[in-house]
Amino acid sequence: MKTILFAAIVFSITILFIAKPHADHGAEYGRIYNEANEHYSSKDYQNALLLYNELIERGVKNPYLFYNLGNTYFKLGQIGYAVLYYEKALALKPFDRDTRKNLEYTRRSLKERTLPLYSEGFFKLLRITSSYIRPGLLAIFELFFFTCFILFALFFIFMQYSRNKLKKHLVVFALLFLIFGAAAFSYHFNEKNHPKGIVVKKEIEVLSAPIAESEVLFTLYEGTKTKSLEIREGWIRMRLNDGREGWILTQGIVFI
Amino acid sequence: MKKTGKRFIHTVFICIIFLTAVYNAAAKERILSIHAEVNAAKIGILDTIDLTVAVETENITRLPNPELPDLKFFNILNESTKSQTSISMVNGKTTRTKTVTFTYLLQPKNKGTFTIDPISIKYKGEEFKTYTITIEVVEGHVKSETPGYLLDEDTQVDIEKLKEDILILVKPEKSTIFEGQQLLLTYTLYSRLDIDSIALKDSPEFPGFYKEDIFNATRLEYRKETYEGRLYKATLLKKIALFPIKPGTFSPKPLVLETTIILKSDDLFSFLTRPYTFFIQSNELSIIIKSLPENKTGVQFTHIVGDLSVDISKRENTTNTGESTTCYLTLKGSGNLNSITDPGIQLSKRGRVYLSETITDKIEKNDKIYFIKKFEYTIIPEESGVLAISAENFLYYDVNQDNYSTASAKPVQIKITGKDIYQEKPIIGTKKTYSEGGFNFIKRNVKDLKNVSSAPFESPYYYFYHIILLAVTGILFFIKIKREKLEKNENLFKKKKARPYAMEILKEAGQLITEKNYTRSIDLINQALSTYIAYKCCKRPQEITVKNIHNILGGCLSAPDNTKRDIAGIMEQCTMLKFSRENKNEMQGIEKLYEKTLSSIDEVESYNRRARPAHQQKPNRQDI
Numbered sequence: 005m006k007t008i009l010f011a012a013i014v015f016s017i018t019i020l021f022i023a024k025p026h027a028d029h030g031a032e033y034g035r036i037y038n039e040a041n042e043h044y045s046s047k048d049y050q051n052a053l054l055l056y057n058e059l060i061e062r063g064v065k066n067p068y069l070f071y072n073l074g075n076t077y078f079k080l081g082q083i084g085y086a087v088l089y090y091e092k093a094l095a096l097k098p099f100d101r102d103t104r105k106n107l108e109y110t111r112r113s114l115k116e117r118t119l120p121l122y123s124e125g126f127f128k129l130l131r132i133t134s135s136y137i138r139p140g141l142l143a144i145f146e147l148f149f150f151t152c153f154i155l156f157a158l159f160f161i162f163m164q165y166s167r168n169k170l171k172k173h174l175v176v177f178a179l180l181f182l183i184f185g186a187a188a189f190s191y192h193f194n195e196k197n198h199p200k201g202i203v204v205k206k207e208i209e210v211l212s213a214p215i216a217e218s219e220v221l222f223t224l225y226e227g228t229k230t231k232s233l234e235i236r237e238g239w240i241r242m243r244l245n246d247g248r249e250g251w252i253l254t255q256g257i258v259f260i
Numbered sequence: 261m262k263k264t265g266k267r268f269i270h271t272v273f274i275c276i277i278f279l280t281a282v283y284n285a286a287a288k289e290r291i292l293s294i295h296a297e298v299n300a301a302k303i304g305i306l307d308t309i310d311l312t313v314a315v316e317t318e319n320i321t322r323l324p325n326p327e328l329p330d331l332k333f334f335n336i337l338n339e340s341t342k343s344q345t346s347i348s349m350v351n352g353k354t355t356r357t358k359t360v361t362f363t364y365l366l367q368p369k370n371k372g373t374f375t376i377d378p379i380s381i382k383y384k385g386e387e388f389k390t391y392t393i394t395i396e397v398v399e400g401h402v403k404s405e406t407p408g409y410l411l412d413e414d415t416q417v418d419i420e421k422l423k424e425d426i427l428i429l430v431k432p433e434k435s436t437i438f439e440g441q442q443l444l445l446t447y448t449l450y451s452r453l454d455i456d457s458i459a460l461k462d463s464p465e466f467p468g469f470y471k472e473d474i475f476n477a478t479r480l481e482y483r484k485e486t487y488e489g490r491l492y493k494a495t496l497l498k499k500i501a502l503f504p505i506k507p508g509t510f511s512p513k514p515l516v517l518e519t520t521i522i523l524k525s526d527d528l529f530s531f532l533t534r535p536y537t538f539f540i541q542s543n544e545l546s547i548i549i550k551s552l553p554e555n556k557t558g559v560q561f562t563h564i565v566g567d568l569s570v571d572i573s574k575r576e577n578t579t580n581t582g583e584s585t586t587c588y589l590t591l592k593g594s595g596n597l598n599s600i601t602d603p604g605i606q607l608s609k610r611g612r613v614y615l616s617e618t619i620t621d622k623i624e625k626n627d628k629i630y631f632i633k634k635f636e637y638t639i640i641p642e643e644s645g646v647l648a649i650s651a652e653n654f655l656y657y658d659v660n661q662d663n664y665s666t667a668s669a670k671p672v673q674i675k676i677t678g679k680d681i682y683q684e685k686p687i688i689g690t691k692k693t694y695s696e697g698g699f700n701f702i703k704r705n706v707k708d709l710k711n712v713s714s715a716p717f718e719s720p721y722y723y724f725y726h727i728i729l730l731a732v733t734g735i736l737f738f739i740k741i742k743r744e745k746l747e748k749n750e751n752l753f754k755k756k757k758a759r760p761y762a763m764e765i766l767k768e769a770g771q772l773i774t775e776k777n778y779t780r781s782i783d784l785i786n787q788a789l790s791t792y793i794a795y796k797c798c799k800r801p802q803e804i805t806v807k808n809i810h811n812i813l814g815g816c817l818s819a820p821d822n823t824k825r826d827i828a829g830i831m832e833q834c835t836m837l838k839f840s841r842e843n844k845n846e847m848q849g850i851e852k853l854y855e856k857t858l859s860s861i862d863e864v865e866s867y868n869r870r871a872r873p874a875h876q877q878k879p880n881r882q883d884i
Binding site for chain 2: 068
């Protein structure tokens with residue numbers, strides 16, 4: 005018993021030590037961000053871009069930063085990068101209406117918009133709903149159901165009455181916790197293995213094979229969202245949401 | 261017997277080897293012979309000489325070409341091949357002899373005495389060689405000029421004369437053109453001879469040009485044509501449209517044909533003809549390509565030079581939103597349309613456009629080739645109303661006007677009916693109007709800019725939370741189990757020790773009865789019975805009251821019903837006696853109650869002992 009408690013304490017301290025950031029640069033990042041915002045407000049988009057990109061290079065992942073960077077790229081006429089950073093912002097903050105609004109506006113100016121294979125009725129609702137559901141949200145549900153499961157497990161252990169009712173609740177919460185946990189993890193790892201990317205070049209030819217001499221299937225335009233299926237020596241096999249597939253050079257797209 | 265057999269086999273084996281060797285030697289001797297000769301041992305530097313290599317074979321259908329030595333002192337002006345086959349029958353055996361004569365027309369480069377090294381031919385890994393030939397080259401002419409190119413069978417053919425009667429003429433449309441402008445080349449064969457066959461030896465090459473084949477002759481179709489005052493049979497061989505990529509002077513590599521003609525003797529009484537094979541090539545050509553003037557229009561140049569027209573057409577006049585319709589963008593011009601891959605079309609309303617097909621064609625008009633490129637676009641309208649389809653303006657260089665011009669298409673309109681279909685509609689809230697103003701605001705200033713994780717899986721706190729909660733639950737569960745186990749053991753112990761405890765208390769009660777301390781003795785009797793029942797039922801003695809005694813006895817104590825009734829009665833009596841202390845009659849009943857309690861406990865014990873399986877029974881020990 006004592007050994008278990010000791011192990012738990014040591015583990016907790018270790019985790020806390022690992023989790024603690026070694027240095028807190030939040031204030032410095034905030035200063036650069038505010039300076040970039042001032043440049044943006046005075047329509048000096050080039051300098052704003054430089055400062056925002058400095059933060060990106062320093063590894064800052066913040067939805068506000070991505071949103072402002074998307075705006076800056078849009079102002080500079082780089083639609084592909086604008087779409088990329090709005091998508092990045094939405095990945096961190098899926099319910100941000102400003103980002104959604106600007107992304108929709110930017111997509112209107114794309115040369116070609118791809119339509120999903122099933123774009124009507126239930127599938128449309130499913131697609132729009134799924135655009136709000138991120139692995140983070142699933143993980144929050146998973147944490148909630150896990151906590152409920154643990155609480156009901158404790159009640160079940162220590163309470164002498166209504167144990168049958170408790171048992172039912174316990175099973176439901178355990179199932180929900182497992183379902184949401186599995187969904188969150190599979191979503192997360194699917195996104196890691198098949199990352200989505202945005203075409204940042206004006207035009208890029210999609211080939212039938214990862215060879216420069218192979219047949220050109222179709223052309224992709226700046227701002228188009230793709231899903232990578234396979235990466236092989238400078239080539240990506242990608243799929244569009246309308247089901248079209250082909251090989252493109254890795255230089256043509258940037259992953260979200 | 262054995263020895264004789266072996267000798268016989270040896271003899272047969274040696275005979276076979278000998279016969280094979282003899283046959284091979286004979287075959288080798290007759291398989292191929294090569295002989296080379298020149299038509300003069302002494303020539304002038306202005307003369308030409310024929311080097312004839314004759315290869316004679318028997319029963320060989322395909323022969324390799326002879327390998328000439330390095331003829332560094334001579335130029336090879338022409339070469340021709342002649343083949344002759346004869347069949348002879350000797351002693352009933354048919355022999356097919358083929359003689360192939362290769363004739364090379366050589367022109368000396370310098371004066372002096374030169375040797376032509378042996379000419380060799382390889383066949384089936386063996387090499388056959390001729391002798392060395394020595395030629396003396398002197399100043400001027402030595403050989404006499406032969407009038408006409410055909411005298412009799414022994415007379416040589418004058419190639420130069422021959423080439424006046426057969427020639428390939430390439431006619432460019434213009435000699436000076438602009439970079440990117442179409443140049444049409446026509447290759448025509450003019451002949452006054454009987455052509456047996458022609459074969460393409462060398463195709464013309466056009467480095468620095470984009471080439472489009474217009475016509476390639478597959479058979480000879482003659483028409484009569486006069487060239488330089490002489491009547492010829494003319495055949496169109498090839499027609500090519502060229503588009504120069506860069507400025508400069510252009511001289512293409514000529515077209516070379518291997519031609520076999522039928523030579524006839526001038527002798528009217530002679531009916532003998534013979535084929536003669538030689539090479540003819542097209543005339544030399546020089547084209548000047550000028551660079552285009554600078555594009556000052558500010559519009560992107562399509563690199564089309566010549567003329568250009570653009571047209572948009574539609575398949576349907578009306579369609580629904582979400583349904584596909586087709587429209588065509590057609591480019592027609594004399595320039596190189598290959599420089600345009602997907603010009604794209606513009607829609608006045610929301611919709612998606614896909615290039616579904618590109619069709620190319622060409623037509624010949626007024627000695628000019630016009631190229632047609634038709635782009636088929638599939639349109640899926642997303643917004644209702646009148647959809648205007650237009651195309652960008654195409655800037656090309658107009659050769660006739662010597663200036664940059666713009667070709668534009670008249671837009672076409674399609675009526676779109678049905679409900680608007682939009683993508684990415686927000687799920688929350690109503691449809692919003694999007695305006696440029698959306699980009700005028702930014703996410704405002706912050707004090708600290710913190711990293712936000714997209715998934716909690718990347719944070720150790722996520723795992724820490726799960727582990728801690730599971731660990732706490734596990735520990736509590738473990739404690740609970742341990743406690744339950746202890747309680748169970750305690751209850752077992754109590755069950756076992758219920759009678760001794762009760763007896764100890766009753767012993768004290770018995771002493772108090774003898775001392776006539778009835779009040780305390782009643783309490784002790786009650787306490788003894790409660791303790792006994794509580795221990796037997798795994799409960800605390802305080803939980804045993806008169807109110808719930810019936811339930812407890814009925815629920816957990818295994819005893820006969822009358823004993824249970826007695827116990828309940830004792831408990832009730834004890835309670836009653838508590839409230840009637842010092843009453844003499846009641847006091848007398850206490851002793852009886854004491855005895856009854858003892859007997860009830862013993863009855864329960866004996867009942868349990870009876871009910872227990874035989875192997876669990878222990879001998880009864882009298883504690884009191």
